[in-house]
Amino acid sequence: MATTKTAAKAPAKTKGTTASKTGKIENTEFHEFFVDELKDIYWAEKHLAKALPKMKKAATSPELASAFEKHTAETEQHITTLEQVFELLEEKATAKKCDAMAGLLEEADGIIADTDKGTMIRDAGLILAAQKVEHYEIATYGTLRVFAQNMDREDIADLLTATLENEKATDEALTQIATGTINAEAAAE
DSSP states (O other): OOOOOOOOOOOOOOSSOOOOTTOOOOSSHHHHHHHHHHHHHHHHHHHHHHHHHHHHHHOSSHHHHHHHHHHHHHHHHHHHHHHHHHHHTTOOOOOOOOHHHHHHHHHHHHHHHHSOTTOHHHHHHHHHHHHHHHHHHHHHHHHHHHHHHHTTOHHHHHHHHHHHHHHHHHHHHHHHHIIIIIHHHHHHO
16 A cells, blocks of 8 residues: 655645734734724824814703713813824824714714704704714724734723723713713603
């Protein structure tokens, strides 16, 4: 009986390179996808920073207006944090239109247009719009954090985690404002 040698299976080829000693991953599809999604959320944050003052102005409740003012400052910090992430990746901080955020902000504009000034119904609608934005941001930052961890970039994951926790806190604050008085007053109008 003749014996035959079987060839050892060659390792699958991967596109691009892997992590360097600094942890930088470049020229891989995953890295490119990660950077592309960073550009998307960067656009989203920059446009949200412009929309929040309009939402603050449209709010009836001083508490809600104050929350929008606070979140504007936090959003500016999120922009700065994303710029740090781009720098750590040795990438230029550029924005790519985020269709999701564009749609959410358009919806917020529609709520302002479709509700009467000075009503709690408008405030309830503004909270709804703002929480939709927060949930989009929570999903995005949570996923980007996991991506960074999978690329062995704990430095970037830590920055994204801080932003994620801030987004969750904002969502919770909006819930407290809504359930504190605004929803009940809106229902009574």
